Amino acid sequence: MILVRHSHAETQAPEITDFERSLTTKGKRNSRLMADVLKSKLKDPGVMITSPAFRAYETALIFSEAYGLDSDKVRLCRDLYSGIREDSIISFFRSQSDDYDTIMLFGHNSLISDMARTLSSDSAEDLPKTGIAGISFKTDKWDALEPGTGTIDYLLKPKSVL
Numbered sequence: 001m002i003l004v005r006h007s008h009a010e011t012q013a014p015e016i017t018d019f020e021r022s023l024t025t026k027g028k029r030n031s032r033l034m035a036d037v038l039k040s041k042l043k044d045p046g047v048m049i050t051s052p053a054f055r056a057y058e059t060a061l062i063f064s065e066a067y068g069l070d071s072d073k074v075r076l077c078r079d080l081y082s083g084i085r086e087d088s089i090i091s092f093f094r095s096q097s098d099d100y101d102t103i104m105l106f107g108h109n110s111l112i113s114d115m116a117r118t119l120s121s122d123s124a125e126d127l128p129k130t131g132i133a134g135i136s137f138k139t140d141k142w143d144a145l146e147p148g149t150g151t152i153d154y155l156l157k158p159k160s161v162l
Contacts, residue, residue: 001093001119001137001150002042002104004063005112007031007130009055019081023058030130030158031059035066037161038132041154046102048073051080053108059130060106080107089118096142103142120150132156 008027012018023031045067050060060074084092096103105115113126116133127133135150 001135002038002045002102003112003116003127003133003135004034004059004104004106005109005127005129005131006051006053006056006059006106007034019053021053021055023055027055027129028058028062031062032066034130034132034156034158034161035063037156038063039066041134041156042102044102045069045104046100047075047097048104048106049075049077049080050106051108052076052078053081056080056106056108063104063106080105080111084111089115090145090147093119093145094143098141098143101140116152118147119145120152121148122152125155127155128157128159130158 007030008024009021010024012021045063048060048064048069050056057074057076061071064071064074079092093103105112109126116127116135120135133155134153136153137145137150139145
C-alpha cells in the first residue's frame with residue numbers, strides 16, 4: 001500500500017472553494033520529482049485512488065503520468081475528501097478488490113497520516129506535503145487487513161530526497 005499526501009496547493013481564497021484549489025508550481029514540481037523517486041522503488045503502482053479535490057487529483061494525475069498510465073485509470077473516491085472516520089479506515093481497505101497487489105492512495109492530512117498510523121505499528125509522524133508512506137502486509141487479501149499489522153517499508157519526504 002502506498003499513501004501519498006497531496007502536494008503544495010494554492011492558499012484558500014474567497015473566489016474558490018477548498019475543493020477547487022489547485023497545486024502551485026512548487027507542488028507540481030515536487031509531485032513530478034516524488035513520482036520519479038517512487039517509481040525507482042515501485043515498478044507497478046497497482047490501482048490509484050484519489051480524493052476528488054482538485055489538488056489531490058492533480059497530484060494523482062502527475063503520478064499516473066510518471067507511470068505511463070492514462071488518466072482514466074485514476075479512480076475518484078469522495079470519502080477521501082469528505083472524510084473516513086478513523087474507525088472506518090480498516091473497512092475501507094477491506095472493501096478493495098484483490099485484483100490489485102498494490103493500492104496507491106492520494107489524499108489529505110490528517111486522514112493520510114491517520115491511515116499510516118492505523119495500519120502500521122511503527123508510524124507516529126504526520127506525512128508532509130507530497131510525503132509518501134510505503135506499507136507492506138503479510139497477507140495477499142485486502143479483506144484480511146488488521147489494524148497495526150503493516151510494516152512501514154519507506155517514508156519518502158521531499159526535503160529528504162529532493
